[in-house]
Amino acid sequence: MAIPPVLHRLLTAAGPSGYETAPAAAFRDAAAEFAEVTTDVMGSVWAKVPGTAGGRSLAIIGHIDEIGLIVTHIDDDGFLYVIGVGGWDPPNLVGQRVDVLTKDGVVPGVIGKKPIHLIKPDQRDKGVKLEDLHIDIAAKDGEEARGRVRIGDVAVITGEPVELPNDRAISRSMDNRLGCYVAYEAARLVAEAGGAPGDVVAVAAVQEEITFGGSRTTAYALEPDAAIVVDVTFATDQPGIDVKELGKHELGSGPVLERGSVLNPAIFEGLHAAALAKELPFTVSSSAGRTGTDADAVHLSRAGVPTGLIGLPLRYMHSPVEMVQISDVQAAAEIIAAYALGLAPDASFAR
Numbered sequence: 001m002a003i004p005p006v007l008h009r010l011l012t013a014a015g016p017s018g019y020e021t022a023p024a025a026a027f028r029d030a031a032a033e034f035a036e037v038t039t040d041v042m043g044s045v046w047a048k049v050p051g052t053a054g055g056r057s058l059a060i061i062g063h064i065d066e067i068g069l070i071v072t073h074i075d076d077d078g079f080l081y082v083i084g085v086g087g088w089d090p091p092n093l094v095g096q097r098v099d100v101l102t103k104d105g106v107v108p109g110v111i112g113k114k115p116i117h118l119i120k121p122d123q124r125d126k127g128v129k130l131e132d133l134h135i136d137i138a139a140k141d142g143e144e145a146r147g148r149v150r151i152g153d154v155a156v157i158t159g160e161p162v163e164l165p166n167d168r169a170i171s172r173s174m175d176n177r178l179g180c181y182v183a184y185e186a187a188r189l190v191a192e193a194g195g196a197p198g199d200v201v202a203v204a205a206v207q208e209e210i211t212f213g214g215s216r217t218t219a220y221a222l223e224p225d226a227a228i229v230v231d232v233t234f235a236t237d238q239p240g241i242d243v244k245e246l247g248k249h250e251l252g253s254g255p256v257l258e259r260g261s262v263l264n265p266a267i268f269e270g271l272h273a274a275a276l277a278k279e280l281p282f283t284v285s286s287s288a289g290r291t292g293t294d295a296d297a298v299h300l301s302r303a304g305v306p307t308g309l310i311g312l313p314l315r316y317m318h319s320p321v322e323m324v325q326i327s328d329v330q331a332a333a334e335i336i337a338a339y340a341l342g343l344a345p346d347a348s349f350a351r
Helices: 005-012 021-031 142-148 174-192 213-222 265-278 326-341
Strands: 036-039 045-049 058-063 068-074 079-085 097-102 105-112 134-136 154-157 162-164 168-171 200-205 226-234 256-260 283-287 307-314 322-325
Touching (some): 021 045, 021 200, 174 307, 174 322, 174 326
Parallel strands (some): 058 226
Antiparallel strands (some): 097 105, 168 322
């Protein structure tokens, strides 16, 4: 299965937290083919498929932002210094090509550090820190660099998605353009089926990597009867991961249906039943407290929103080579669409 065209457009649109204009536009343009589309003041995009029977409204939420870098200083030699937008493991940045996003367009650059030959032997085993790195845009001096880049411009890793054997693909920004794609695709499937009993709203939420801001404001404004958050989770079939701690969630084993203290049991059971009825693969994971996703904000909105959570197994999270199996992504969309289509108008989410 190739990378779906809409997902490819989402993955290649640069948009760190707070600067999501390009990927939000890609989501908006794709969803406008079948849904009523709105963009709020935060920049989150809502795509509504109207209900057919006055049933329960369901929001399907993926976050549209990615991790990136933001320029904090430009020195007199023309080098850019940055801090992370979201959580980076600094060694992943060494030697990467980057696109700096400016008001005049993209400025290409590379992330540099002192060559290992010049690092004193007693310092070579110490970890790389973000403050040890800089972006080189090949400027001849600070004046030229400041004419091309401003403080507050952001950067992302350069690179096209790559399709690999066994239905797998790598890209930056899989976290969490995958969740946005699943929200889009689930809503599209609902529209294709003629609509669910209640409104189904696919959401591309901003700023998850820094504040949960987009999901917090969206849940407040939409006031849905229920919500399903879709995010990536850790694939546990790579070296060094303890399945006793995280569970067994391999690439190709389907999406992960999450259970836990902040998640609504009725939504889990509904998703579980939908997956079994559709004969789609899935695994189950549990959490005793915070999930680390937008679900943590959504379920507390207003007087509370019954919230479910689906994870997409991902290797090498928060790196330039995040790896996913495309069949897991499609299965997640089909499970959510089946759940939405079967959600009775009088469905109860009582605990």
